[in-house]
Amino acid sequence: MNWETVIGLEIHAQLATKSKIFSGSATAYGAPPNAQANLVDLGYPGVLPVLNGEAVRMAVSFGLAVNARVAPRSVFARKNYFYPDLPKGYQISQYELPVVGKGTLEIVLEDGTRKCIGITRAHLEEDAGKSMHEGLAGASAIDLNRAGTPLIEIVSEPDMRSAKEAVAYMKKVHTLVRYLGICDGNMQEGSFRCDANVSVRPRGSDTFGTRAEIKNLNSFRFVEKAINFEVARQIDLLESGGKVVQETRLYDPDKGETRSMRSKEEANDYRYFPDPDLLPLEIDSAFLEAVRAALPELPDAKAARFAREYGLSEYDAGVLTASRELAAYYEDVVRRLGGEPKLAANWVTGDLAAFLNRDNLEIDASRVGAAQLAGLVGRIADQTISGKIAKDVFEAMWESGRDADTIIAEKGLRQITDTGAIERAIDEVMAKNPGQLAEYRAGKDKLFGFFVGQTMKATQGKANPAQLNELLKKKLAGP
């Protein structure tokens, strides 16, 4: 049978507030265990939550960025379950009335087509702490530093039809929250993670198959692998006459498989009800407009502008706007150059990206700054060096941290555009290779490349390639 995959994602993005969502404790990552847990985070008797206004602003900015309706009145609810890293015995979340309602996000697929993914809702909630069981001789330890960290849970519609689409959507949300400055996007530290709801159905069917939820996926690669595994598992099961059961599964990255965690029957009854310790969250139009006015230029708008203003391809514009920092770097280079947007784009998406990738650096930590790259690109534009030489100069800049001009001068890499000098070099090459010269003149045109190479070598690659070609053709033809 021909199967269709149906995927919906629940993305948890940790909001980049300084303090927790309901207490004044710091949220910084990496503090000693329980150093950032005060009486509210510990769920002490008598303590009460107080909502962090900054977390609300961040959630609202997300809502506006996905063109969602921001609820004028939303309600915090308690999700009740017992676990040692959940100090109060309930998680404060939003249930029936979330702060952000229906929105949409557009993704670009590999073949360049665009697809709209529906966002069902996004709600504010607090994170739980962490339980540790390993290396403790049968005991468990609890670190409540993360307890009470603000999250938005972004729930998508079941609109994705492949693991690749799911990854594209997740990446798009990742880009967006970082643009908005509401999440650092650090997946290793768990700041951005997702649960994937996966089901399959016969192609053409208009009802959904039974879904499995894969919990806590914290890398794009794992999302893709886990979904692909799960899809294959479900299809195998169905084709061999079995049934998919509704359950929660965990992805094991070491084995590359998903495993059952608990079935629907074992699932908790969370007994949601409105949290009586918190008033309904009311958002008026003045607040909404203030947040809207403070929104940065968003990725799609920026990419469209790059394509329009700089004459870039849609693909390049997309790459350059993948992060706010990269886009800012690129625009800085162009501004310093006063032009050459395409050449600058080639360098930023080409050599610079490759070196960043090789050294595993973010653009902010680039060893060649925007001013330096502009200096290099400027020398290509004014023909001081060739593009080929520029690659060597760039590498030298990366290693030494010095400017292009310094390196060009020091290594004598300035391009030779003096006709006399190039002619002299050609004469020498012709004198050294009489045999090849004779063959060429006898009609073996292929040897032209040989002479180009030899002459370039003689000039240490500095000869202006166009000039070289022209002069060589003339000289080889003979007097």
Add this chain to the structure above:
Amino acid sequence: MSAALHARGLAGLAAGLAKREFSSVELARHLLGRLEAAQPQLNAMISITTEAALAAAARADGTLAGGQAGPLTGLPIVHKDIFCTEGVRTSCGSRMLDNFVSPYDATVVAKLKAAGTVMLGKANMDEFAMGSSNETSWYGPVKNPWNTAMVPGGSSGGSAAVVAARLSPAATATDTGGSIRQPAALSGVTGLKPTYGRVSRYGMIAFASSLDQAGVIAASAEDCALLLGAMAGFDPRDSTSVDAPVPDYVAALALPAKGLRIGIVKEFFDKGLDAENERQLHAACAVFAKLGASLVDVSLPNVGLSVPTYYVVAPAECSSNLARFDGVRFGHRCANPQDLIDLYRRSRGEGFGAEVKRRIMTGTYVLSAGYYDAYYLKAQQVRQLISADFARAFERVDVLVGPTSPTPAFPLGAKTADPVTMYLNDIYTIGANLAGVPALSVPCGFVNDLPVGLQLIGPHFLEAKLLAAAHAFQQETDWHTRIPRDWP
């Protein structure tokens, strides 16, 4: 030491301190002696904090000597053991928290401390404030000072008993469904439950968050007014506290009862009300009439649904609020837990008493999938109707009156076998909690040598009006000045 010292109210004691008739240390020592002496018979206290009290009194004497004293400086107080007190055991009447020494002060405690009051100790109470007779306490029942075979009411039974026996001039208390007013009535003292949001709940161990409110029990409305002024106000740590100015409640006592429109709640004079009790209430209404108030009959058509509504909403919230007592971070932990589930089961099974368990189970049930709409949601809808009844009534009258409790104090053990009979004790008080309006109880007579209370209910944030009405009544009557003969 004057034998009448403990018979004075807060205002009288403040005057005595100001005039150096006695020091705060002398006053504290006198009352601490009475508390200790009464403990075997009344069991009104869970902790008596003698050393800390004397140290605080000495500091207050310094403040008094330095001329820096405020109206409450050096005055003794007892806190219900539901309020967190830094460095002092805060048990909430439960085995679960028998070992819990709070690392912080509740806002109410901190405010009264800052005002210079001297805490004598922590009052006994029904476990987690769940009870109407103070018989659910892990520390044993409190006895009624008027007759030790009788209950003092609950859940603030200890707070009511210490004031009734004049072991302390005042005590803090909390009221979720009548826990200030009912024990005040059964013990012959004055108790005020303020508007929901008037006093911070921070540091008050939660029972039912949407109903809980801190208040005060004292010998008179005047003393309640004095304390409320120091307790009330917005607290940035409690999102449900209301940012409204705190009036001068003492100054407002001068408001005359003349012209006051008093509504007699028809539904409260039902067949459940003790006939003798009813007679006393009518006599009390006559006092208001004599003072120039007008009396009209008022109906709260949905108030009869208060008890079932309350016993859905309150257990639901309690089932969630009490989840944090899991044996992991504080409180009772069972010996040698085998695994996590065993830790939870035995820690909670051993730590909580029967009434608390009953309410946790009820609450868990009404919130569970498939039952939420039929119970919790429906109860919240009825709650809206009840609130609307009160709002409509207050368009016509200034204050509502009725009984606080259907009967005077009943014998210990009389109702423990039947929870529903026990729950019906709060039939007249729960409405004010559901509507969030302020209410108080004043002594208005005796039936079989046991005190009965008159309940006054007012509109949101008009505690001043309620206190003034109660004060006017107490200027005309002496019920509130009566002291049980065993505690002269």
